[in-house]
Amino acid sequence: MMDLSTPTTPSTFAPSGLAAPRCLVVTFNRLVPADQGNSRRIMQLVRLYKSQGYEVDLLYHNEEGFDPALSHALAAEFGRVNVVRSRAPKHIQPGHVCRIVDWYDRGLDAAARDMHRLRGYNVVHVNYVWYSPLLEQFASDVVKVLDTHDVFGERRAKYTAAGMKPQWFSTSYADEDVALRRADAALAIQKEEAAELAARGHRNILYLPYVEPALRPFTARGGDRPLTFGYLGSGNDWNILSMAEFLSKMQARGVPFPHPIVVAGGVCRHVRDGTGVIKLGFVQELHTFYDAIDIALNPMVGGTGLKIKTVEPLCYGKPVLTTLPGAQGLTHLWQMPMFDDNAALTDYLFDRFGRTSGSSALEELTVSAATTRQALDAEYDGQVDRLARWLASRV
């Protein structure tokens, strides 16, 4: 995977004596610490711009709090930081229809214009389709990038299909199409989403997956503790539903699974106590969770957007067993087993790990996890290169 921690090609844009090109990133997310999936995705892009020689400024639309510590942290990360209080009305109409005009905060316009006048941006990068109206504040000489994070057109349907109440933002295809057309490039986080948007007639879609740098190698497990499975997730509806279904399928087997399953994160509050299930609750640092398990589980029954729980274990040298919805966007690269549903996942678990120590199965999974990681890195590097070339051609 390309190392984005240090600028690799600043000479492309910033020959000696010339100022670096500038990018304005606009977000409502609290970026430091980046402990949410969307914050981490945004910081991935920040690192990407920096690796291309850009100086990155931030317009923080304060929806997730602001304090002196955050001010200090953001000042260390970004060239210039402006913070605007969110006053977006965010009306949700009957049927859970959200209009972008109701979710966009016009209060951002003046701040963005002033920042641009002071700093002269080459690129403006907004996150989520309802921030796309901001792009209209910039003339055609500024490259406009929209990171979609998810497909929000009729997103509510995915919830209702799973018997859940729609959450957060869902808009019409028409509204989303208008938003996408405001950008010179719209980034899709999954290959399937890129294909879906392209199928709707958009020709400005660039696919950029979410991958984080590898922090742990794929190595053989030490024998000082039992083989351990693990699930880390927040307490959102999809995670609660997925974990409830997975555990009920496990219990329905009638025999206890011989290996512990460690559950961590906000989802713990919603997980029933059961034999072999160990609830850790919130973990301060991800490595404390991943160092305590051998195989990660992702029993997703549905969901939208970023599948961080599927990618993240591969950063910590752990294989992942996932259902198909959990691997959405990654299936073309996936070398480990994938399962149609939680019934198939539990069948596999009992078949391969039910009566044995599972050492040989773990060994096989570790090899295929390493291969998957390599494939992900290769794809990511290719897409980063594509985005970098596109930016270079425009700036």
Add this chain to the structure above:
Amino acid sequence: MNAPDAAFAATKAALIVDVWVDLFAASLARSGALGNGLPVVLTDTLRVLPLLESQSPIGWIHTSPRHYQDHVLVTHGQPAPRLRIDAAKHPADASQTLRRASLCLVAVPERDSAAAMAALAAKALQARASLLLFGTPQAGGWGAFDGLVRQGALQPVEAGGARVLASAGLAGALGDAGLHDVERGVALAAQMARARQADIHVERLDQAHLKLRLRIDPVLLVAAGSQTLAHHIVHEGRALFNSRGLGALLLPWGAPCQARLLLRNVRARIDGSQIALGGQSLAPLAVDYTEHGAFLKLELPAVAPGRDALLHLSLPRDAVPNDGFCDIGAAEFTIETA
């Protein structure tokens, strides 16, 4: 007027030149004459131009190191650091900013930084920005600008006791009245007050002199000497003293003036505060204690050429609360250009 009086008047006129520069530049920005370009100020001291800033963001380029962080207001948001570029540390940034300038105001310095400043001003000229050079006639740095004056065909402008040179377009806009155009000042103040862009009252004293009263959000003036205080100011959006009761306030312009400051959250009498401007210690004219806080009235001398326009206040220890910060809740400045 006898010779000493005339000399005194000339000196004072030179010291208040930034008031007139601010009025003129603000009127240009307000009229739309700057287009989408940026007004840029080249200086070696810490100053503000509050009227111009009420009309447009300003890029400040410094040719001497600065040690304070000050702030601008962001609509519906937290204060943000005022853009001040250290030209020696960030030459590329300075050049990039100058390339986008439509107006470049050059505060001709007293010290050695004049050559560096002239080189920066030349970049603004290359970028077709209009130039306006101003300072005291005695300023030691004028010589460094001789080449630029010739190259840019800068024209002398009538400015009382100050020396001002401007690009032909600006000199034309200044007209016969020159920089000290009372009509322009009165009209601008009325427009800004109507548009609620600034709380300013301008009174004509005679054909060439004004009395200005400016009420300004003190967040625009407070200067933080440490990163910690700067981040607290950004977070709270208040003109804070630090936890030991030390505060610094940038004065609008360098002219002698009367100041009224509302100090809030002080826990004891502050008559014994230590106050300094440059090397001078000052005593308050009066301190009025009200339910809003303590109103501190000061008679401030001119800021000496080449010095930062920083007023330092040190509150008595027993006036500083243990559970928070004192702040300046309101600030008013009155100056006469006569």
